[in-house]
Amino acid sequence: DTGVSQNPRHKITKRGQNVTFRCDPISEHNRLYWYRQTLGQGPEFLTYFQNEAQLEKSRLLSDRFSAERPKGSFSTLEIQRTEQGDSAMYLCASSSRTGNTEAFFGQGTRLTVV
Amino acid sequence: AQKITQTQPGMFVQEKEAVTLDCTYDTSDPSYGLFWYKQPSSGEMIFLIYQGSYDQQNATEGRYSLNFQKARKSANLVISASQLGDSAMYFCAMREGPNYGQNFVFGPGTRLSVLP
Numbered sequence: 355d356t357g358v359s360q361n362p363r364h365k366i367t368k369r370g371q372n373v374t375f376r377c378d379p380i381s382e383h384n385r386l387y388w389y390r391q392t393l394g395q396g397p398e399f400l401t402y403f404q405n406e407a408q409l410e411k412s413r414l415l416s417d418r419f420s421a422e423r424p425k426g427s428f429s430t431l432e433i434q435r436t437e438q439g440d441s442a443m444y445l446c447a448s449s450s451r452t453g454n455t456e457a458f459f460g461q462g463t464r465l466t467v468v
Numbered sequence: 469a470q471k472i473t474q475t476q477p478g479m480f481v482q483e484k485e486a487v488t489l490d491c492t493y494d495t496s497d498p499s500y501g502l503f504w505y506k507q508p509s510s511g512e513m514i515f516l517i518y519q520g521s522y523d524q525q526n527a528t529e530g531r532y533s534l535n536f537q538k539a540r541k542s543a544n545l546v547i548s549a550s551q552l553g554d555s556a557m558y559f560c561a562m563r564e565g566p567n568y569g570q571n572f573v574f575g576p577g578t579r580l581s582v583l584p
Contacts, residue, residue, distance in 0.1 A: 387571055396472075396559050396574035397513070410571060443511065447572070456503055457572055459513035 356380060358460035360446050366466045367436055374432045375463045379448030386429050387457060388421055389445040390414065397445055403429060436467045471495065472560050472575035480581050481550045488535070489545040489578045491560030500564045502543040503572065504534065508556040516558075519543055550582045 359378040367373050379386050384405050389397035400419070401411045405426035415421075418436075423429040433440055443464050447457035473492045481487035493502065504516040519527045519534045527534040535544040547554055560575040 389574075394577075396577050397572075399571045399573065402571050445513065447513070456515040456518055458515065459505075461512050464511075 358446055358448055358458050360444075360460035360463050362463060363461065364464050364466075366468060369438060369467055370435055372432065372434045373436055373465060374430055375444055375446075375465075376428060376430050377446030377448075377460060378428045379446070380458055381427075383448035383450050383458075384426065385449045385457075386423055387447040387449075388429070388431050389447065391443045391445055391462070392441075400431075433465075436465075438467045441465055441467045471573045472562055474560055474575040474578050476578045477576075478579045478581065480583055481547075482583050483552060484549055486546060486548045487550055487580065489547070489558050489560075489580065491543045491545065491575060493541050493543060493560070493562050495541075495562065495564050497564040500562055502534070502536070503561040503563070504532070504543075504545045505559045505561060505574075506554075506556045507559065507577075513559070517545065547580075552582050552584060555580060555582045 361376045365373055387402040388400040390400055391397045399412050400415050401421050403423040406423050418434045421431045443462045445459055445462045447459045449455050449457040471494050475490055500521045502519045506514045506516055517527050517529045517532045517534050519536045526536050531548045533546045535546055557577045557579050559577045561572045563572050
């Protein structure tokens with residue numbers, strides 16, 4: 355399967371714990387996006403990478419959130435000191451560099467903070 | 469200001485009928501792309517159709533077509549011959565800038581229910 359892969363699919367954590375999610379994009383795609391989606395809402399942009407460079411971060415991405423894409427391939431999203439408000443679906447997407455191409459999404463990681 | 473507006477939180481359509489899902493957008497950039505995605509209850513985001521700001525013709529993709537009215541800044545999705553499997557959330561999205569350098573911005577979505 356050459357689609358976007360996200361792990362884990364589900365994560366339940368206690369408030370205050372740190373969590374890390376991984377995204378493996380489609381191999382030839384150099385752009386990678388992270389989104390957060392809460393129930394009944396559209397995806398909200400968090401951050402995006404072109405190769406290993408993090409080019410844009412949303413103000414939604416507080417100091418507790420950090421994302422990396424060390425070699426321009428897979429990416430990780432870490433949330434430190436989780437709060438109940440962090441409970442959401444975290445979506446990763448990738449696209450190629452040229453303009454008129456869609457983003458392909460992974461199946462997401464559903465985070466529940468208890 | 470909202471960049472993508474979808475004014476229909478929910479829509480119902482009879483099976484085999486056509487339905488139009490509304491989307492209006494806001495940008496001052498002459499170069500942008502408009503996208504529609506479907507999200508069934510299983511959660512995955514499925515790309516449906518794309519329209520570029522410089523495209524002269526409305527995009528079509530099987531039963532999906534995009535009614536692009538540039539002056540009105542609208543990009544409505546038309547689904548013809550609705551099927552039960554079309555029941556899902558539908559999101560309109562936009563990318564702006566030369567080579568669409570910026571991220572995708574999504575609207576709040578429309579929940580479509582197809583009735584047998």
